[in-house]
Amino acid sequence: GESVGLHLPTLSVQEGDNSIINCAYSNSASDYFIWYKQESGKGPQFIIDIRSNMDKRQGQRVTVLLNKTVKHLSLQIAATQPGDSAVYFCAENRGYGGATNKLIFGTGTLLAVQP
Amino acid sequence: NAGVTQTPKFRILKIGQSMTLQCTQDMNHNYMYWYRQDPGMGLKLIYYSVGAGITDKGEVPNGYNVSRSTTEDFPLRLELAAPSQTSVYFCASSKGQGNTEAFFGQGTRLTVV
Numbered sequence: 001g002e003s004v005g006l007h008l009p010t011l012s013v014q015e016g017d018n019s020i021i022n023c024a025y026s027n028s029a030s031d032y033f034i035w036y037k038q039e040s041g042k043g044p045q046f047i048i049d050i051r052s053n054m055d056k057r058q059g060q061r062v063t064v065l066l067n068k069t070v071k072h073l074s075l076q077i078a079a080t081q082p083g084d085s086a087v088y089f090c091a092e093n094r095g096y097g098g099a100t101n102k103l104i105f106g107t108g109t110l111l112a113v114q115p
Numbered sequence: 116n117a118g119v120t121q122t123p124k125f126r127i128l129k130i131g132q133s134m135t136l137q138c139t140q141d142m143n144h145n146y147m148y149w150y151r152q153d154p155g156m157g158l159k160l161i162y163y164s165v166g167a168g169i170t171d172k173g174e175v176p177n178g179y180n181v182s183r184s185t186t187e188d189f190p191l192r193l194e195l196a197a198p199s200q201t202s203v204y205f206c207a208s209s210k211g212q213g214n215t216e217a218f219f220g221q222g223t224r225l226t227v228v
Contacts, residue, residue, distance in 0.1 A: 032215045043119075043205050043219025044158070089157055093215045101146050101165070101211045104174065105158040 012112045019077040021109050023090035026071065030092035033066060035075045038087045038108070047075070049093075077111075085113045117141050121206050121220035128196040128227045136191040136223050138206030144218075146211035147189040148173075149181065151202040152222075158205065164189055165211060196227045 013019045025033070031052050036044035050057045050064045050073075057064050063076040073090050087108045094102040122137045140147065145166045150158040150173075160173030164183040178200060180192040189208075193200060203224050209217040 034215050043207070043222055044217075045219070046216040049215045101209060101215070102160065102163060102171075102173070103148060103207075103209075103215070103217055104160060105150070107157040 009107070010110045010112065012114060013080050014114050015080060015082060017080055019075075019080045019084070019111055019113075021075045021077075021088050021090075021111065023073040023075075023106055024071060025073060025090070025092055025106075027092065027094075028068065028071065030094055032093035033064070033073050034091045034093060034103070035062075035064060035073075036089045036091060036105070038089065040086075044089060044105075047088075080111075080113050082113050082115060085111055087111070119206055119208055119218050119220040121204075121223050123223060124221065125224045126226070128193075128225065130196060130198065130227060132196050133192070133194050134196070134225075136193075136204055136206075136225075138189045138191065138220060139187050140189075140206075140208040140218070141187065142208060142210075142218065143186060144208035144210055145186070146209045146217075147183065148207040148209075148217065149179070149189070149191045150205045150207065151175065151200075152205060153202050161191065161204075193225075198227050201225060201227045 034049040035047040038044040048059045061078045065074045089105050089108045091105045119140045148163045149161040152158050159175045162181040164170045170181050203222045205222050207217040207219045
């Protein structure tokens with residue numbers, strides 16, 4: 001069936017290092033792929049998205065890479081800070097001609113930043 | 116600007132009881148969603164709505180019902196609570212039409228005993 005999943009459930013990094021969180025997806029029909037951050041006890045927060053016709057998009061300290069050939073999505077966080085510690089979810093947006101936005105989430109990976 | 120507001124924050128239900136989880140947003144967003152999140156797991160889409168009067172099933176709709184009579188409100192109804200519905204429920208909204216940024220509420224933690 002259709003799914004969005006992650007390679008690693010937990011990622012531990014040293015403060016100041018770069019982090020890379022990976023995600024594999026199985027359905028190619030999504031028009032956007034999105035990364036969300038969820039801190040303990042809170043709802044998810046939007047980080048960045050990438051349209052399916054793009055390979056790379058940069059934000060503030062974050063970069064998302066999309067490899068459609070192998071159906072792989074990654075989130076790179078530069079100079080990881082303690083405040084980056086959270087669970088990160090990849091999600092796909094199933095838009096049908098712009099009429100329907102159906103957000104499907106993956107399982108999530110925990111990023112633990114060590115001081 | 117309150118964003119997305121969910122009530123209640125916590126609730127304990129007995130098996131077979133019914134309840135409505137309330138969700139309201141003040142951003143004039145067309146799209147609204149209900150998700151459930153089991154411990155250590157991702158979010159599963161229960162129902163979503165692309166506008167007032169329009170609702171559709173997500174990944175795990177069984178045991179739930181929704182309505183969307185206004186743009187602002189998107190209540191989720193549990194008719195016969197079961198232990199399998201113990202979870203944290205999140206409501207979200209977005210502008211839609213290609214705008215993927217969804218804003219989430221703080222969640223409702225529901226326990227069915």
